[in-house]
Amino acid sequence: MKIEKAKSYGFCFGVRRAVEIAENSQNAVTLGPLIHNPLEIQRLAENYNVKYVNNIDEIDENIKRVIVRTHGIPKDKLQKLKEKNVEVIDATCPFVKKPQEIVEEMSKQGYDIVIFGDKNHPEIKGVMSYAVHDRVYVVLTPDELKDKRLREKIATVAQTTRKLSDYLKITNYLIENYKEVRVFNTICNATFENQDAVRELSKRADIMIIVGGKNSSNTKQLYNIAKENCESYLIESEDELNPEWFKNKKLCGISAGASTPEWLVEKIISKIKEMT
Amino acid sequence: MKIEKAKSYGFCFGVRRAVEIAENSQNAVTLGPLIHNPLEIQRLAENYNVKYVNNIDEIDENIKRVIVRTHGIPKDKLQKLKEKNVEVIDATCPFVKKPQEIVEEMSKQGYDIVIFGDKNHPEIKGVMSYAVHDRVYVVLTPDELKDKRLREKIATVAQTTRKLSDYLKITNYLIENYKEVRVFNTICNATFENQDAVRELSKRADIMIIVGGKNSSNTKQLYNIAKENCESYLIESEDELNPEWFKNKKLCGISAGASTPEWLVEKIISKIKEMT
Numbered sequence: 001m002k003i004e005k006a007k008s009y010g011f012c013f014g015v016r017r018a019v020e021i022a023e024n025s026q027n028a029v030t031l032g033p034l035i036h037n038p039l040e041i042q043r044l045a046e047n048y049n050v051k052y053v054n055n056i057d058e059i060d061e062n063i064k065r066v067i068v069r070t071h072g073i074p075k076d077k078l079q080k081l082k083e084k085n086v087e088v089i090d091a092t093c094p095f096v097k098k099p100q101e102i103v104e105e106m107s108k109q110g111y112d113i114v115i116f117g118d119k120n121h122p123e124i125k126g127v128m129s130y131a132v133h134d135r136v137y138v139v140l141t142p143d144e145l146k147d148k149r150l151r152e153k154i155a156t157v158a159q160t161t162r163k164l165s166d167y168l169k170i171t172n173y174l175i176e177n178y179k180e181v182r183v184f185n186t187i188c189n190a191t192f193e194n195q196d197a198v199r200e201l202s203k204r205a206d207i208m209i210i211v212g213g214k215n216s217s218n219t220k221q222l223y224n225i226a227k228e229n230c231e232s233y234l235i236e237s238e239d240e241l242n243p244e245w246f247k248n249k250k251l252c253g254i255s256a257g258a259s260t261p262e263w264l265v266e267k268i269i270s271k272i273k274e275m276t
Numbered sequence: 277m278k279i280e281k282a283k284s285y286g287f288c289f290g291v292r293r294a295v296e297i298a299e300n301s302q303n304a305v306t307l308g309p310l311i312h313n314p315l316e317i318q319r320l321a322e323n324y325n326v327k328y329v330n331n332i333d334e335i336d337e338n339i340k341r342v343i344v345r346t347h348g349i350p351k352d353k354l355q356k357l358k359e360k361n362v363e364v365i366d367a368t369c370p371f372v373k374k375p376q377e378i379v380e381e382m383s384k385q386g387y388d389i390v391i392f393g394d395k396n397h398p399e400i401k402g403v404m405s406y407a408v409h410d411r412v413y414v415v416l417t418p419d420e421l422k423d424k425r426l427r428e429k430i431a432t433v434a435q436t437t438r439k440l441s442d443y444l445k446i447t448n449y450l451i452e453n454y455k456e457v458r459v460f461n462t463i464c465n466a467t468f469e470n471q472d473a474v475r476e477l478s479k480r481a482d483i484m485i486i487v488g489g490k491n492s493s494n495t496k497q498l499y500n501i502a503k504e505n506c507e508s509y510l511i512e513s514e515d516e517l518n519p520e521w522f523k524n525k526k527l528c529g530i531s532a533g534a535s536t537p538e539w540l541v542e543k544i545i546s547k548i549k550e551m552t
Contacts, residue, residue, distance in 0.1 A: 164451075164452060167451075168448050168451060168452075171447070171448075171451055171459075172444050172447075172448070175440075175443075175444065175447055175459050175461050176440060176444075176461070178461065179460065179461055180458070180459070180460050180461075181458075181459045181461070182456070182457075182458045182459070183447075183451050183456070183457045183458070183459060184455065184456050185451050185452070185454065185455055185456075185457070
């Protein structure tokens with residue numbers, strides 16, 4: 001049986017970069033878990049002594065270096081960190097830094113700010129905190145803007161993981177109703193690249209193994225796409241693999257969620273090879 | 277029979293303003309006919325001695341004042357006019373001045389310029405001439421942009437008489453493909469207000485009289501909307517009215533194309549009253 005990895009899978013650029021930063025920052029702590037994968041969190045703790053704290057108040061004098069994770073953090077929290085007399089290592093994804101900078105600059109220029117995203121998501125909490133005024137509207141649909149009267153000049157950014165077609169619904173509404181709309185396309189394609197790659201590979205494969213957390217929404221999304229096209233399994237570790245699955249199969253496709261480290265993917269591939 | 281005028285009809289704000297400017301500028305010439313209505317052109321010539329020339333070279337030393345019409349003119353022609361030692365009276369519609377200013381300012385700031393409109397229309401020839409660089413793309417559909425690679429920062433304006441839904445097709449394409457798209461909604465609603473008003477009135481009326489040039493596209497549009505809902509006639513002057521039309525009618529609706537002066541509408545209403 002042939003095994004083929006999807007053209008794009010697993011860590012996005014920002015997460016890969018953050019993990020490298022953590023590996024190069026022994027004895028630091030991260031503010032919140034670095035990624036949504038307990039095995040990878042454990043590996044960073046065991047191999048590099050990089051653990052995590054849940055909030056700034058847990059940082060005591062024994063901690064010298066603090067890593068800000070890919071989502072970024074609100075401006076006032078960053079300030080509070082800097083006052084803690086620790087070295088701040090910023091692993092905010094550059095694609096998240098960008099909307100933070102845009103919101104800061106555009107609000108300074110007097111634009112009202114519309115953010116397409118979830119106001120409870122850490123990324124958006126960070127991005128919105130960079131506005132220098134309070135005319136900031138965080139919405140998921142144009143309906144949420146209908147009872148509001150914004151000023152004539154509006155700048156807009158999107159949460160990096162959102163779908164473009166949903167963002168266009170917001171921008172269309174704004175263009176229809178306001179004189180100037182400055183649209184920054186801050187959507188990152190990594191999530192969709194993984195999905196496209198699964199779609200392509202699962203159409204050719206006889207079986208697909210998707211590696212990732214069973215409660216990770218992006219992993220489930222990959223699994224749902226795969227099983228439309230061939231027999232598919234979502235697993236968290238190699239222990240779940242069953243040799244029966246691979247009988248009479250010619251091509252096994254592999255993909256992994258955005259928080260799944262490469263070493264775990266490799267471990268699973270080795271195990272499949274042993275079995276078949 | 278009751279006679280009712282549509283809530284909005286005839287001259288738009290810019291044309292009304294231009295005619296007033298002409299009436300206050302006796303002995304001036306306009307560069308090109310001021311509006312597409314021969315009766316109104318004749319009235320301005322007879323009552324105010326405001327005639328027109330077809331191009332700048334026709335302006336001789338006897339002409340002291342030149343009126344620029346609502347569409348505006350290219351920057352170099354305006355310059356040439358100023359060098360002629362004549363007083364330039366600018367009747368460019370303020371809603372057309374706006375995209376001219378935007379294109380000038382945005383091109384100075386280094387933005388590539390996308391103009392949604394017809395490159396052969398006088399308004400667009402004027403607007404595009406205000407760019408200070410040559411990275412200006414005049415298009416009617418997104419397809420015309422597909423073989424072009426623009427820079428990352430794009431500013432876009434629309435011809436004032438275009439439909440918003442068509443403009444959004446362009447802006448959606450740009451947002452999908454470029455990092456920053458600065459959208460200026462320069463569409464003027466006057467044309468659509470006349471259409472909406474005809475739609476509303478023709479649903480209640482027994483007969484609609486539309487006044488305007490038989491080759492005027494906006495007038496024909498009004499006529500087409502009206503005749504969907506009731507018996508309708510498109511006429512250029514009161515001579516075409518036929519008393520038979522009004523027999524057994526209770527409500528007669530009146531509308532007029534964007535180049536039809538109010539005095540002509542009133543003349544037609546008087547004639548209908550005489551007939552019925």
